[in-house]
Amino acid sequence: MLERYFLRPATVDRIRANFAGAYIEHYVGWLRAQGYADRNVFRRVPILCQFGEFASTRGAIDGQTALDHVEAFAQHWVAIHGKSCRSDAARAKVAHDARNPVRQMLELALHGSVGRHRQRKPFPFEAEAPGFAGYLRDERGLKADTVERHAFYLNGLSAFLDSAGAASLASVSPPLLAAFLVERCVGLARTSRRDLCGTLRIFLRYCHRERLVERDLSAVVEVPRVHRLANVPRGITWEEVRDMLSCVDRRCALGRRDYAMLLLLVTYGLRGIEVAQLTLEDIDWQHERLNVPQRKAGHWSAYPLASVVGEAIIDYLKNGRPQTTDRHVFFRSMAPWRPITSAAVSSAAVRYLQRAGVRVHRAGAHTLRHTCVQRLVDAQFSLKTIGDYVGHRSAQSTKIYTKVDVAALREVAMGNGEVL
Structure with a gap:
């Protein structure tokens, strides 16, 4: 597959001799099968070769151990190629352009596919309320998209409690909940405010039912009233x-x-x-x-x-x-x-x-x-x-x-x- 893109045998030999040579060749075949333009191959292969050399000098012996060096390589790449960047956003893009092909190559090598084996983010409060996600799916019968929406709102609560110094769910109080809602609801539509408050009520009621908190705080959160017939349908002629x-x-x-x-x-x-x-x-x-x-x-x-x-x-x-x-x-x-x-x-x-x-x-x-x-x-x-x-x-x-x-x-x- 490499011969299709690189005409000089010495170039092909140099790529294959790289620590990640086999991974690179497999990845190039995947890029072609996925319909990527040739310019993407020519741009990514040099990055991958430099990553192979970088990871090898740091002790990587296979694809699994090379994963530990992806972020360090991205920062190394920015230090070399991001000198002319004038903003954090520009430097972040340079890092992404180096990190993305490396991660894709290693995912393909280790799992046989790309984009389906990213590490799952833990559900909010999973350590203290480990059964809540299952409760939403099994008892309430919610679909995956709806469960993710609940997770999104609870992630906001988790971040707020961390910033407020609340060590655990047991330290949650009505003033903390009120402060969170005041901060979070700014700029939200009425329906989003309703959904946020609804998620909090469900979560707090579940925590009390499972004896994770002593007091049922769900009644403290008042769901804003949203009238079903308040808006005109947004159709067109x-x-x-x-x-x-x-x-x-x-x-x-x-x-x-x-x-x-x-x-x-x-x-x-x-x-x-x-x-x-x-x-x-x-x-x-x-x-x-x-x-x-x-x-x-x-x-x-x-x-x-x-x-x-x-x-x-x-x-x-x-x-x-x-x-x-x-x-x-x-x-x-x-x-x-x-x-x-x-x-x-x-x-x-x-x-x-x-x-x-x-x-x-x-x-x-x-x-x-x-x-x-x-x-x-x-x-x-x-x-x-x-x-x-x-x-x-x-x-x-x-x-x-x-x-x-x-x-x-x-x-x-x-x-x-x-x-x-």
Whole structure:
């Protein structure tokens, strides 16, 4: 594989003679298989060779022991190549550019894959409340994403207690909790404040139940009231949808992928995570049906596959999707070839909404989901039908779209204000 990039035999021999030579050659093959450009190989191999020499002089004998020297090598690299950097951010980028290929090479050598064997961060308060994560998953039945959101809020609490000098959960008091909420809630949306307080209440109630603290402090945390019908749905008009779709350049692989994803969002009202998790098995071409398994409400849905959506997916599968054994439908447009994430789906929606000049509060994948629901409401479908179509667990989730007749309110606002 090295001969494909380096024509001089002496160069190939020098790389293979390096302490990390076998690892480097394996890594170069992985880069090519993942679709990395040749310039990435030419830029990374010299870094890896210097790391091999650096780790060898420090006593590394294999890939496992070489892991201990990655951070030291990154700092060594910055000392040499970061002299002209004028900011900490620039120096951090230089360190990342040296650290990232080394870590990828060692992960590939030790585990056979990249990006799936990073050390898991411990769950907040795992030492004092070791069963809380399991309680969220098993007793409350929360999905992994929701458990991670609880962990995010508790990480903030853990950092605050450390800064306040609180040695353990037993030292948590109402004044400490009040100070944490005052500091943490600054700049948060109402729903985020509600979720933060809800997480604290669940955690404090669990700690008291398990006798980790003497007093149940959950009642001290008051959850702010958030009215379900307080906000207007953030949908857009169908004309704006057409303007957004017309901004997609379907001549390239990225455009073909994004066009298919946008159609799925606005046609079926799917969530971003549901688009990201679609697999080839979920598309039943023979019966012209689209299956959406493992929805938020714990069920699955089946839709007739609209011809325009099917054609867009076929165009992407034939002319845009990378050659891979992974069964997900949508992939990153740049190497390494990995399934797209829900955040990337939402980012694509934001990008094309901005290109079309569509202004909407909190633009994202849910903007198109709301647009789909609002269109069904305008077509006078029943709430039950609409809720089933978009995968709502409760009819209360659908009622928000019936509270305002935006068109009628617009006529009133533009009129003379007289009541007949």
